[in-house]
Amino acid sequence: MCMNNMKTNNHALDRRTIVRNKRLENHVCCDCGEERAVGQWRCSTCSGKNNKNKRAAYQKRKTERKSKGICVQCGDCLAAPNNLFCCNCRARQSEYSKKQRRKILHMIWEHYSHGDIKCACCEEREEMFMTLDHVDGGGRADFQKYPGYGFYLKLIRDNYPDGYRILCMNCNFGRHRNGGMCPHEVTRSSTSSLSS
Numbered sequence: 001m002c003m004n005n006m007k008t009n010n011h012a013l014d015r016r017t018i019v020r021n022k023r024l025e026n027h028v029c030c031d032c033g034e035e036r037a038v039g040q041w042r043c044s045t046c047s048g049k050n051n052k053n054k055r056a057a058y059q060k061r062k063t064e065r066k067s068k069g070i071c072v073q074c075g076d077c078l079a080a081p082n083n084l085f086c087c088n089c090r091a092r093q094s095e096y097s098k099k100q101r102r103k104i105l106h107m108i109w110e111h112y113s114h115g116d117i118k119c120a121c122c123e124e125r126e127e128m129f130m131t132l133d134h135v136d137g138g139g140r141a142d143f144q145k146y147p148g149y150g151f152y153l154k155l156i157r158d159n160y161p162d163g164y165r166i167l168c169m170n171c172n173f174g175r176h177r178n179g180g181m182c183p184h185e186v187t188r189s190s191t192s193s194l195s196s
Contacts, residue, residue: 104152108132111160119168121182126168133167137180 020030029036029043031050036043042050062072062084070086071079073093077086085093109117109130118125120133132152134142146154155161167175167182174183 101149104149104156105130108152108155108160109166112164113166117166119171120165121167121171121184124168124170129168129170130166131169131172133165133172133175135163135165 023030023033024041027036027038028034029046030041031046032043034043034045040047061075065072065075066079066084069079071077071089072084073089074086077088079085080087080090083090106117106127109127112132113120117127117130119130124130133139142151145151155164171182171184175181178186
C-alpha cells in the first residue's frame with residue numbers, strides 16, 4: 001500500500017472518531033446523528049442494521065470455519081470430532097452455561113423465598129437441595145412444555161407469577177409421594193392434634 005494512501009486512511013479514521021465522539025457527547029446516535037435512547041450508542045434503526053451485519057458476518061465466518069474443520073468459536077484449533085468447537089471452547093462454553101444456570105436458579109430461589117433462601121416447609125438452607133414447587137400441582141406439565149431451563153426463564157420473563165414456592169428436594173418429593181402433603185406437615189399436624 002502506498003504511504004500517501006495510508007495517511008489519507010488514517011486521517012479519515014481520525015475524523016470519523018472525532019465525529020463519533022462528538023455525537024456521543026451530544027447524546028445522539030454515533031452513526032447517523034439521530035436521537036437515541038439513554039444508555040445506548042445507536043438509534044434503534046442503526047442498532048438493527050449493526051446487529052444484522054454482525055449476525056451475517058458471524059454466519060459467514062461459521063460456515064467457512066466449519067467447512068475447514070476448525071473450531072467455529074476461536075478459529076485456531078481443529079474442532080473435536082462430530083462437534084463445531086475445539087475442546088477448549090467446549091469447556092469454556094460449558095462453564096459459562098453452568099454459571100448462567102446457577103445465576104438463573106439463584107434469582108428464582110431468592111424471589112420465591114423472599115430474599116431468605118430456605119425450604120418453605122423444613123427451612124433447609126442448602127441451595128443445592130432447593131427445587132421449585134407448584135403450590136397447586138401441575139409441575140410436570142409446565143416442565144414438559146418448557147424443557148430445560150426454559151420454564152425458569154419464562155417465570156423471570158413473566159415477572160415471577162404467584163403459585164410457586166421453594167422446597168427442598170426431600171419435601172417436594174415427599175409431597176409428591178404422599179398425595180400433596182409433605183411428611184413434615186403430616187408429622188406437625190399429628191403432634192399438634194395429640195397435644196390438644
